[in-house]
Amino acid sequence: MLEDLRWLGIRWSEGPDSGGPYGAYSQSERRAHYLEAWRRLREGGFLYPCRCSRKDLALAASAPNETNDTNDANDTDVEPVYPGTCRARNNVAEFAEPAGVNWRFRVPDGEVVEFTDLNLGRQRYVAGNHFDFGDFLVWRRDDVPAYQLAVVVDDAAMRITEVVRGADLLKSTARQLLLLRALGLAAPNYFHCKLVRDAAGVRLAKRHDALSLRHLREIGITPEKVLAMAVWP
Numbered sequence: 001m002l003e004d005l006r007w008l009g010i011r012w013s014e015g016p017d018s019g020g021p022y023g024a025y026s027q028s029e030r031r032a033h034y035l036e037a038w039r040r041l042r043e044g045g046f047l048y049p050c051r052c053s054r055k056d057l058a059l060a061a062s063a064p065n066e067t068n069d070t071n072d073a074n075d076t077d078v079e080p081v082y083p084g085t086c087r088a089r090n091n092v093a094e095f096a097e098p099a100g101v102n103w104r105f106r107v108p109d110g111e112v113v114e115f116t117d118l119n120l121g122r123q124r125y126v127a128g129n130h131f132d133f134g135d136f137l138v139w140r141r142d143d144v145p146a147y148q149l150a151v152v153v154d155d156a157a158m159r160i161t162e163v164v165r166g167a168d169l170l171k172s173t174a175r176q177l178l179l180l181r182a183l184g185l186a187a188p189n190y191f192h193c194k195l196v197r198d199a200a201g202v203r204l205a206k207r208h209d210a211l212s213l214r215h216l217r218e219i220g221i222t223p224e225k226v227l228a229m230a231v232w233p
Contacts, residue, residue, distance in 0.1 A: 041105070
């Protein structure tokens with residue numbers, strides 16, 4: 001990916017290949033940062049252990065699939081709304097480490113989370129079991145920090161002031177704003193881009209064996225032509 005980005009003409013001032021003041025830049029090397037955040041959230045009463053499997057969630061009648069503005073069932077931010085099966089668990093003190101169970105962030109039921117996206121304007125989501133999103137994972141039972149926690153911790157530690165990503169992650173921004181508040185961290189600005197889609201309206205993604213920069217390179221398309229084909233915003 002780094003090679004393809006360089007081919008396209010994109011340059012960066014710091015990262016896993018060039019170093020910088022806020023490394024390490026690989027998440028596998030940043031476990032201590034994530035553990036510190038997990039402990040703060042646990043001690044603050046924001047987390048609870050969850051033993052539900054994916055099969056349990058799929059069978060839960062009260063866990064319909066989310067929908068979002070992208071209307072694509074394969075988009076990143078589509079996941080079941082957690083039905084709250086383990087929400088009453090109060091055995092947090094039994095765990096000195098997160099491994100062995102899933103850990104969920106207890107969202108404030110019915111709270112409206114609003115933010116202004118620098119590209120798509122005002123966004124509004126409601127937290128809770130029967131609303132836009134429910135209690136979400138911050139740490140997996142296989143002892144890996146979940147996406148929501150990792151990016152919040154990394155953005156804060158690396159002093160990121162503007163996050164640019166796809167519109168399929170708008171709802172994740174609402175989740176992350178709750179995490180930022182719980183951790184006492186300042187929120188960056190957000191700019192969500194519309195997704196690049198094929199003729200059938202499905203977003204281009206590796207899982208679909210979709211068109212890639214590498215494929216365009218291999219068939220002789222130039223970086224200038226790729227950039228000229230881009231539709232903005």
